[in-house]
Amino acid sequence: MKTARARMIFDCLRKAVQAEGAGLTDGQLLRRYFAHRDEAAFAVLVRRHGPMVLAVCRRLLRRVEDAEDAFQAAFVVLARKGVRIAERQTIGGWLHGVAYHVALDVRRRGARRQTKEQQVEDMPHPLVMPTKDQSELLAVLDREMARLPEKYRLPVVLCELEGRSRKEAARQLDLAEGTLSSRLATARKMLAKRMAGHGAAVTGASLTALFASEAGAVCVPGPLVAATVRAAGGVVSAGVIALAEGVLKAMLLTKIKGAALVLLLAASVGVGTVSLTYRTVAAEPQAKADAPRPTARAVSPEKDDLEALRLEVEALRVSLRATRERVKVLEAKVDRTLPQKKTETEREIEHKLNTPVTLNFTDAPLKQIIDDLRGWENVNIYVDQLALDQEGVSLESPVSVKLENVSLKSALNLILKQVHLTYIIKDTVLQITSESAAR
Known part of the structure; x- marks a missing residue:
């Protein structure tokens, strides 16, 4: 009798928490979680986006255990890095990308285990051969969706993968419903074109049907939700931690390399501007002084150009060396900044x-x-x-x-x-x- 009463009270509390969280945006739930370590808020996020995340993992992974590990790792990444996206209204698009890359990492590791004698090519995306099998088509879709610009990816995730109405999706993205519909149509055309590149002849309408057949078909088991919330708090297996850390490290290295490229380009533009100004200013008095002597005028600018080019190349070399050193320093910090397994x-x-x-x-x-x-x-x-x-x-x-x-x-x-x-x-x-x- 006491057990039944306790279960009844627990169910009431759980429903109350779900009802409270239902009216909050993803960003509000994330801020509540990071401010107070509110596990109930995190659980709402897992239930809200879990079906989409688990569907992505299952499409790429054959084994149920692998899919569930990837599912947990995706939400562990959210628990570690989600503070950076806590101002967003919705995190579905971000979670889709994380889930895809975690599942892809699991898939690569499995391939390496199965073919130790053969080196597996480490591609940024899996080369999935299109077939008539629906799950394979959806796996290719996941790949191409991860490459869409965010403003087109978010409407697809919300409306097609998570089954939200256009009105609700527009409200979450703070868009006019017409704008959302336009972006959704553009995203479908982009996906159809990219799918055609894989030999899959699909149209915008058939994509909608394909998404509709998948939406709502995945249910996240209650024990998996509970285990994922515990994993976010640190109670997690070594395998899941390794997957999460791998994605976190990849995210950080991508940011570092992107910053290094921007720095190098900025340095290149800066040096080019200075050298161009130098050549222009230096050429004007030279042209005036050498006006009566056309032969000298033809030789002098050529020497100036060669010298300016030499200086520009040397400046770029110095900038590149400095950037490489900076990247090495930042990469050395990666292992120290990533969360370590608890003793x-x-x-x-x-x-x-x-x-x-x-x-x-x-x-x-x-x-x-x-x-x-x-x-x-x-x-x-x-x-x-x-x-x-x-x-x-x-x-x-x-x-x-x-x-x-x-x-x-x-x-x-x-x-x-x-x-x-x-x-x-x-x-x-x-x-x-x-x-x-x-x-």
Whole structure:
């Protein structure tokens, strides 16, 4: 009887959370998650976009286990990098691209395992041979959709893959319904043209039918939703972590290389502009001085041009060397900035931080409270004294707190907030440090 009552209460709470999240945009849910680590908000995102993400993974991967690992990894990437897209109204297009590339990575790894004696060509997209099989056509569609400009990809993801009405999609994208319909039609034409390049003769209308046959056909199992929400919080298998880190690293390297190319082009344009100005200004007095001597006028500009070209080439070489060094430095930081797999000790610390505690201190020194916490929960706490000194915070700073039956994590946040400090879990210990040092 008690079990049935507990289930009833749980179902009511779950429905209430879903109902509350239903009225929020993706960006609002993301901001709630990152501000408060609100797992309920993240669960709404998983349920909202899960069918589309799982469908992408299943189309590229044969094994159910591989598809579910890729599904979890896509949302782990969202939990790690989603703060950068939290201002968007909808994240469906972004998630489609992440899911596609995660599933593609799983597919490549499987190919390498199966054919160790044969080197597998590492292409940015899989060369899927078109067949009459619907899943293969959809896999090719996923590939081409990932290459569409975002303003055309988003309407397709929302209307075709997630089954939203044009009115709802237009509202989420902050577009007039007519504008959305126009972009959707353009996207269909672009996709049909690209599909034709793979030997698949499809029209805009047949694409709609193909999408319609897939929309809503995938249901994400409840246990997979729960496991994905836990994975976002750090409780995740090594395989899923490896997939997520691979995509995160690829995203970062793409950004680094893009920035390097922009820098090199900017340097090239800058040097070219300077050399052109130099040649123009230098040629004017030379032309005036040599007007009576046409022979000299023909020789001098040629020498000027060669010298300017030499200087331009040398400047580009210097700029290229500097850019390469910068890229090396940034690439060296990649492994240090990517999230690492948590150790057993770090997981134990996180478990202890969820333990409920009752605290009652009035103007107690911060050091006393830290010592008491060490003893109560047997947590290995390290105080970053250098960071505290830089912030001008003393362990003798008075702190007042009165809390009953709250998690140690919440209590610690409230205590440290009073003295503008925070904590991180690093090198198997809980470190109390300044907010700037933690960043």
